[in-house]
Amino acid sequence: MLFNIDGDSGSRIEGWIMPDNPSVTPSVLVVIEGEAVSTITAQVLRPLLREQGLHETGVCGFIVDAKNCPPLAGAENVELYDTDTNVRVYRRRPVSADVDAKLFRLEAQLLRDAALNEVLDPHFHMAFTRLDSFPEETAKSILGLPFSNSLYVTGRMYYRVFEPLLRDRGFKSCIYLRDPVEELAEQLLLLQWAQSRSHATHKGVLPESYIDLMSVLEPDTMDSMGSLEKWLIGLSPRARQPLSDPVARLLTCMSPDDRPSPHVVSEALDTLAEFTAVGFRSDMPAFAAHLEAGLDLDIPPFAAAATAKRVADLAAQLDKFEVVHQLLAVDREVYATARKAFDVALETR
Secondary structure, eight states, rough: OEEEEEEEEEEEEEEEEEEESSTTEEEEEEEETTTTEEEOOOOOOOHHHTTSSSSSOOOOEEEETTTOOOTTTTSEEEEETTTTTOOOEEEOOTOOOOSEEEEEEESSSSSOOHHHHHHHGGSEEEESSSGSSOOOHHHHOOOOTOSSSEEEEESSSSSHHHHHHHHTEEEEEEEEEEEEEHHHHHHHHHHHHHSSHEEOOOOTOOHHHHHHHTTTOOTTTOHHHHHHHHHHHHHOHHHHHGGSSHHHHHHHHHHOOOOOOTTTHHHHHHHHSSSSSSEEEEBBHHHHHHHHHHOOOOOOOOOOOOOOOOHHHHHHHHTTTTHHHHHHHHHHHHHHHHHHHHHHHHOOO
């Protein structure tokens, strides 16, 4: 799906949506002050979409105005959603949106940081916090949105795939890193949680590669450290791939199937050096300060969610396993080197 908004005059919003299915006529759901008030089907011909073979009829344009949506004029909180995908394609710029910049946050954790997204979202006109859940073309369309210079986007995705577009569109990138063993512990507990849930429940939480991994996790694997260590050792190279140096892969690879280069540590550190702000989950105030400086923005104080005791206890046990050191050898080196450089920079200020 591709989309764009041509204009919002206050009493009239114009735009277009090109659906994945070229035979479908798109429609938008209008939500005002949090309530769905109207569904409007595209009625405007966009000849170029038809001429380029992107849509069968080219009827992909829509107009929202006082005729088909009387509450529109004067409303402050207006959102438009594509009815087929439920993607928010537009929201009227909120009063709180005081940032005229584009920020991309690479989500390094498997469990998304919803709390941080809630802090940053109101400061931007448009925000997309699950970019990795979209097809690549839709994700690139979002990064290329031309109608606003106030955009916050985040996702757990392969950075090098999108880096040229991020650079071309003037995005500033940021990331915070977490202790790799602690992150592995949380991932394993998430897999255990997902085992007792339906596929529909965990599909939005776990990528497909982790769902495949869950299928080889026995119900009693987490019951003892001996069973868990044996399970980790016995994983096939394909099965262990999602758990193996995930952050370095996100920073340097182009797909889950890419094999990291022999110089992956230096490549990962070089990528981090390109980011406007790099921080650590263990020191979120410093990360906030980097974001403030990079965006010229006053950000309310925020902290990482407290690490659950189960996660901390499991991480302490995992750190004793040689197989875990092998799985996370690159991520541990990247984390330690970045942490040391960060601490040295603080000392010299």
